[in-house]
Amino acid sequence: MEVRLDTDRSKRKGFSEVIFCEGKSDKQLLRIAEEINAQRLDTAFSRMDETQFAAVSSVIKEFRYDPVSRVGNTLFGTIDKNSAEVAVVSAGSTDVPAAEEAAQIIEFFGSKAERFYDVGVAGIHRLFNVLPDIKKADVVIVAAGMDGALPSVVSGLVSSLVIGLPTSVGYGIAENGKTALRSMLCSCSPGLVVVNIDNGVGAALSALAAVKPKRADFSNVNLPDE
Amino acid sequence: MEVRLDTDRSKRKGFSEVIFCEGKSDKQLLRIAEEINAQRLDTAFSRMDETQFAAVSSVIKEFRYDPVSRVGNTLFGTIDKNSAEVAVVSAGSTDVPAAEEAAQIIEFFGSKAERFYDVGVAGIHRLFNVLPDIKKADVVIVAAGMDGALPSVVSGLVSSLVIGLPTSVGYGIAENGKTALRSMLCSCSPGLVVVNIDNGVGAALSALAAVKPKRADFSNVNLPDE
Amino acid sequence: MEVRLDTDRSKRKGFSEVIFCEGKSDKQLLRIAEEINAQRLDTAFSRMDETQFAAVSSVIKEFRYDPVSRVGNTLFGTIDKNSAEVAVVSAGSTDVPAAEEAAQIIEFFGSKAERFYDVGVAGIHRLFNVLPDIKKADVVIVAAGMDGALPSVVSGLVSSLVIGLPTSVGYGIAENGKTALRSMLCSCSPGLVVVNIDNGVGAALSALAAVKPKRADFSNVNLPDE
Amino acid sequence: MEVRLDTDRSKRKGFSEVIFCEGKSDKQLLRIAEEINAQRLDTAFSRMDETQFAAVSSVIKEFRYDPVSRVGNTLFGTIDKNSAEVAVVSAGSTDVPAAEEAAQIIEFFGSKAERFYDVGVAGIHRLFNVLPDIKKADVVIVAAGMDGALPSVVSGLVSSLVIGLPTSVGYGIAENGKTALRSMLCSCSPGLVVVNIDNGVGAALSALAAVKPKRADFSNVNLPDE
Amino acid sequence: MEVRLDTDRSKRKGFSEVIFCEGKSDKQLLRIAEEINAQRLDTAFSRMDETQFAAVSSVIKEFRYDPVSRVGNTLFGTIDKNSAEVAVVSAGSTDVPAAEEAAQIIEFFGSKAERFYDVGVAGIHRLFNVLPDIKKADVVIVAAGMDGALPSVVSGLVSSLVIGLPTSVGYGIAENGKTALRSMLCSCSPGLVVVNIDNGVGAALSALAAVKPKRADFSNVNLPDE
């Protein structure tokens, strides 16, 4: 058996498995789609290309796809809205795909994602313009490539947890996000944590884990008994 | 002016600045101690060696010091207890200093730190023995050096946010914590975020930022008006 | 002479040379195929693409090819079955090609390969479900990308030699398997050794070398006299 | 509780925990020594300095220490000899401490260690002089620093499993063993696996795991019932 | 001849050689001191320890030394003041030694150094307080360790050339200044250039080269004819 879907995850974690599509064969994805469809288990898919979207939606009728973030998800209607609110900030416009991956996952799991894009430190007045709104969020995700300096600045200004999301945007010594990642990890700003490069899903799920109490004690997913 | 204390931080972040002592001259630390003492601003100090402890406590009478974590802090009594609870887990016994740095900071800011030490994956039954208690915490910090595998395993089993705290414990290709750091960042377990190597203070303050609502809306620190 | 086939290897090592196809020109491969065919020396080929398969099978009639692992091999029937049994475990479904490369080579040389796929630490109960069967094997190979945490966990639970097979699966700081490789090397679990990234052949041949006594003293390959 | 001894390990792995002393406080080691002494559980200690040796042997009377390898071990007499034989080879004389760490651990667990030191590739005739004896072993451990070329050469010549043990010997781009480690991992010689830099204990325990059948089904350690 | 003083440098570059003391033997430094003293060529020394200061000042009577920056210099009085003004900014108080090395060299060559220390991004209001004064400078040097984010922010706000001076301050993945260096190089802020880690002398001399016209056409050093 090549694929073992972790159907137990909602019970353990409060949210279902997000299927990472990159590197999976069509055969593997179709098998996953069939299992999900049979169980009517609401599920999101990340790093999904157009071909994979076509394959999965041939099996699951209730399915949507966002080409910017490459996130797809089922629409079985089993997940309720909750009151948690996450600010999703991006330094540049090329960081939007990673930021949007986070935003789409947050919305899929019933929370609210407020977007603040293209507010990097090269023109820092753009950040100060939107800062009061960012401060209202329960958690803040900040996507940045190149020097990765924006999460440090944001984290120095807000009291919520800030999740740094380094992106692979950049060239030369930016080394596909490694400099942004390292820079965020070395921030002196308190309350800043970091996920892997381009890991919008991880940033989103960590934000949701942090606001767990607001997600109504995990009751927003219909689970069979243990 | 060589040192500008960020006395405004409590208002912005909900907790006062933690003074990082490594690399600071005695002259700089004494000046900081005098300013803190004059303001009666409850403050913690990290990476403090015995000599620095002696210097600072010569200025501030209400001061305590923990040699394992090298954390010191004032005892002005301005910080109230709150109901937040953080589990602090360590993979090995040599990871205890980093874990304990986190635990001490959590306690300094009025939250509860529950310790679960030496439960690494080489003998994974040790983890399962204490798992039910770890699950009760609002946030979980997991300190690990070497392969840094423990936070991945924990994060797969609990629904709270897990903060991976890589430690510089190890030798050879462990490269002073770089392998543990990278391993944690690459985890497939959802809800795992990471801080810099040996950054117990950062792990603690991020845990506190995540449980902000439980810290009574920042009212636990007496602040002057803005 | 550009290519010197190591036809002496079976005598020295107990198994014949496995031909690594990547980077070899069709001209080089055809020459190798002709020499093998003339000697009727049972031989496996790794990292073989469809074009190379076509070229070699045009020379050697008794030939099979597995597209998932990209392993091909002759079917001259000179290799007998033996009683050695190797468990081949994978953390994710995208690690299957590397794991399967190992499994195919093990089977080619007459041993038994038991597969346990998609049992990574993000849902660790999947591992415990199959652990009793893994424990029966003489040697265990564990393929994992990303954080490479699974071999550490397995090695803490079984008494056999565990061979960590890091895969290039992952993104960002996973750096094409480097993090998985480093993580496995830094494991505290006793009895874990490591091979190069995606080196399924190396993992398989090391497993076979470890169980040498069960392979009937090298007598399973018909060798000319020295 | 800072230290949780993995007393269950013999049952799971067939050999007891080896205590890594580097970074452990005297307080921690004394506690471990007392527990071991009370249980009469035969145990080895690695990376032990003279001070730690003094501390532990003040608690455990039946104790010996080897200053070259920095391995110490109890002498409770609970471990029987077995018929497994491991060849321990070193490239240079400065690689001896790492090689000897492996040899001492092998002997502690009742197997035989045959030493072949200072036979590196700069004068390769030295290796050929001892090759017939190396070939007799069940498993071969090869310690090498600098370019780490020796394990490749040995692995091309023997049919047993070869465990490459990179050492931190060297300067400049040898980078404390990283070049040796990488070189061994990239070997084309079949049947070569690798452990972390200077990890003599890991090499020894992996050799023992590989020859498990010769260690009489784990019966050489007296264990309480599960 | 082991040492060849580049006495021609003032003519080529507009400022005399700064002697880097680290790694030079006392014998070498004494020889340099004697040559400088004989020529009455005003010269600065960097990375000078107390012992080296004692050695050189035993030869040159007109000599001063600053222990914070470890810069020493002759006082022959051959260098005139000029109108150039350089702002020297530091992120933290531990970055002061590197910043001060730059400031001392700027002052030695007759320009004005305005210091703005401990204004890092964790408390960014501290920067905005002094920004109007920083804007007045002809060139700005910004010293920062850890995440190296401050130069990016400053460079987004001022129209002068900004020279990023990464410092070795930090721990873990800060890797002795490498993260700060990389982060500065990847800034999107226009007008930011970078020098080597802790290279305060290089930052200072580059600032002076940029404001060359204000240094009165190199006439501030008395030079013999070519």
Place this chain on the structure above:
Amino acid sequence: MEVRLDTDRSKRKGFSEVIFCEGKSDKQLLRIAEEINAQRLDTAFSRMDETQFAAVSSVIKEFRYDPVSRVGNTLFGTIDKNSAEVAVVSAGSTDVPAAEEAAQIIEFFGSKAERFYDVGVAGIHRLFNVLPDIKKADVVIVAAGMDGALPSVVSGLVSSLVIGLPTSVGYGIAENGKTALRSMLCSCSPGLVVVNIDNGVGAALSALAAVKPKRADFSNVNLPDE
């Protein structure tokens, strides 16, 4: 809002934003082009491919494009010439695209760019032939890949600020410009600063910032009131 053009930059920095095209979607670029066209704000675009050029010039009629440097720019005629002169030097002919990116940006902002190409250290007489002309410039930019040795040599010979521009030209251990970058940062030549690999725009804007006084106090761009 995905894109926030920093229209305020001219006032802060003395030159308008240069739009980095790589990674931007056509939709994003068209939106930027429309905003620029509406404001008649003279703007340059870097890393622009032919398709992007077609898209932008469909919106902006007054537009030119240089395929070697991949720089495009509007021709609204709002930028006046100034008296600043920058020498742009390249080590090899393959470094020309990066060097030319710098030269085009310098010319776009009204300064003069003097080109000296293919004068690397392997045939150093080529440099000495043009040195007198290089010395006349206000600032010198030196582009080099491979060993990056040329900026060191140039900086030892001229009194102006030298900006090292490492290029991704090279193979093997040149690692896409990392060796050139590191080599320039380690130069002992005074007055040498460095920008990111292939960052011709950054080199140009830094050169312009250094010669700010010659650019007539920022009056060369028509700006609306603050």
Place this chain on the structure above:
Amino acid sequence: MEVRLDTDRSKRKGFSEVIFCEGKSDKQLLRIAEEINAQRLDTAFSRMDETQFAAVSSVIKEFRYDPVSRVGNTLFGTIDKNSAEVAVVSAGSTDVPAAEEAAQIIEFFGSKAERFYDVGVAGIHRLFNVLPDIKKADVVIVAAGMDGALPSVVSGLVSSLVIGLPTSVGYGIAENGKTALRSMLCSCSPGLVVVNIDNGVGAALSALAAVKPKRADFSNVNLPDE
């Protein structure tokens, strides 16, 4: 002027410039071809693809091209044979392109290249078979990828200078030749020097420089007076 041919090189170095084609535009190569053709200066071209070969041979009639090594060269007949002999050894058959690049350049400049291919350490008897012939050469070049162990072994056995030529052959931690390069640099075998990865031209020209006396005092190229 974008391209400055170093026509003076033969006089300085004893051999003419070898044109590196990768990254050069057709326009640049045609210009070089015309200049060479006009001067009748015998010249080799490396890293030349089929298109570039077509372009250059459209200008220069006397031209040949070797597709395995991608070396092309003019046939003006100005270079005489000399008595120097270089052994060119390769570890594997995939290392042949790099080795052959060296061999072709050696032959172009009139020396003799003796090839010994596919004699790597995994089957070391293949090396010993040809060792007596390798020993006859004036200099030995050894090309190897993966672990790069062969040059170490060869250098321990011959008295001539050995030039290690690391190749980008390999996968995983071989990192495109970096492991081979590092391994060769760390060899303990005396008389081994190293060039950049895949730098066959550099290995060849260094071999020729080493045997300079045998190349008849540089008289084999017809040069104009200085």
Place this chain on the structure above:
Amino acid sequence: MEVRLDTDRSKRKGFSEVIFCEGKSDKQLLRIAEEINAQRLDTAFSRMDETQFAAVSSVIKEFRYDPVSRVGNTLFGTIDKNSAEVAVVSAGSTDVPAAEEAAQIIEFFGSKAERFYDVGVAGIHRLFNVLPDIKKADVVIVAAGMDGALPSVVSGLVSSLVIGLPTSVGYGIAENGKTALRSMLCSCSPGLVVVNIDNGVGAALSALAAVKPKRADFSNVNLPDE
């Protein structure tokens, strides 16, 4: 047997083994000294500290030691002078220990070492002053730390083989010689080869191997029959 002296090396390589002292215990060195003394085999020792010098010279009466290079050697008088001449060049005065290690070994084996120290590219006229003398040598060794640019420049100007000797001199991104090493490997100058960082012995022995014909066909060492 921990130490196996390679007494056969003179016959194979034309020069006896140079004993690398770093990391060898006094016991090991004394044993080597006794064997050398008994055989009257003239031998050099590198990286020898004062204590090791005392130990060895207590056994061997005919012994000398140079503290700058830390090279010691026996004075049995068995090695004759030869006509080979090697130029040893250093970029800075702090590179002298590495350069001098090479020079001492060259002289020990009977060749002539001409020293040209402190002629780095920051003041390149110093190099041109001594260039005519450097050109007279059979081989040139160039020691440089920091940016490692000098060997590139020298190699562009002389027709002999140039051996780049990177030194660990430098700070920051010089990373203990790694930048110098990489820079030398990436040089475009033909005829430049490289050895490990600080490997003066390797540079010297390679120079001697290159000039083998001038060393009188290996007859300068009195060897017993094979």
